[in-house]
Amino acid sequence: MTIQITIDERQNNDSMRYYIYEALLKISSDVMQSNCLSLTLQLFSSLDRPQPPTNVHMNKCTTSRAEVSWTASIDNNDRVVEYVVFYNTSHDPTGSYHVGSQTNTTTGTVHSLQPWTNYTFHVTARNSMGTSDPSHFTRVLCSTPQSRPSKSPAHVCTRNGKPGELVILWKVMMTELIVWQGKV
Numbered sequence: 001m002t003i004q005i006t007i008d009e010r011q012n013n014d015s016m017r018y019y020i021y022e023a024l025l026k027i028s029s030d031v032m033q034s035n036c037l038s039l040t041l042q043l044f045s046s047l048d049r050p051q052p053p054t055n056v057h058m059n060k061c062t063t064s065r066a067e068v069s070w071t072a073s074i075d076n077n078d079r080v081v082e083y084v085v086f087y088n089t090s091h092d093p094t095g096s097y098h099v100g101s102q103t104n105t106t107t108g109t110v111h112s113l114q115p116w117t118n119y120t121f122h123v124t125a126r127n128s129m130g131t132s133d134p135s136h137f138t139r140v141l142c143s144t145p146q147s148r149p150s151k152s153p154a155h156v157c158t159r160n161g162k163p164g165e166l167v168i169l170w171k172v173m174m175t176e177l178i179v180w181q182g183k184v
Contacts, residue, residue, distance in 0.1 A: 049130035
């Protein structure tokens with residue numbers, strides 16, 4: 001006789017001891033009804049994608065990088081293999097996020113931050129069953145200070161204007177390079 005018991009609605013902090021006890025009660029009942037002396041027990045626990053990481057906070061914010069830490073996710077019986085740190089900026093449309101870093105630890109560093117920008121961060125966890133919902137955002141903004149652009153404008157030239165007037169033209173730089181002035 002083989003009895004298969006699958007635990008479908010296990011709560012994250014439940015003890016497996018409770019489920020094994022429940023399974024043994026079921027087996028005892030079934031064995032007594034069938035007068036069977038031998039049986040095989042197969043106990044399955046549900047696997048699921050991880051819970052979102054918690055306590056996401058910023059450890060360090062400099063002019064070019066931010067370090068973010070969090071509390072590990074509840075893995076739901078399947079080891080977390082990767083955490084992904086996402087960020088959004090004060091220049092991004094609502095709901096727009098960028099991948100900042102990927103790691104298998106509970107600390108991630110986002111490099112190449114732009115000047116004069118506010119950043120917030122959130123984290124997801126991934127296991128073989130899928131990706132968690134996003135964590136809550138960091139409560140504290142990473143505000144990078146203004147600084148000079150990292151390069152000069154391209155294609156600078158002059159154009160004839162009125163007498164006594166000099167008109168200088170250049171190719172518009174990417175938004176990330178001119179936000180140091182505090183406006184686009």
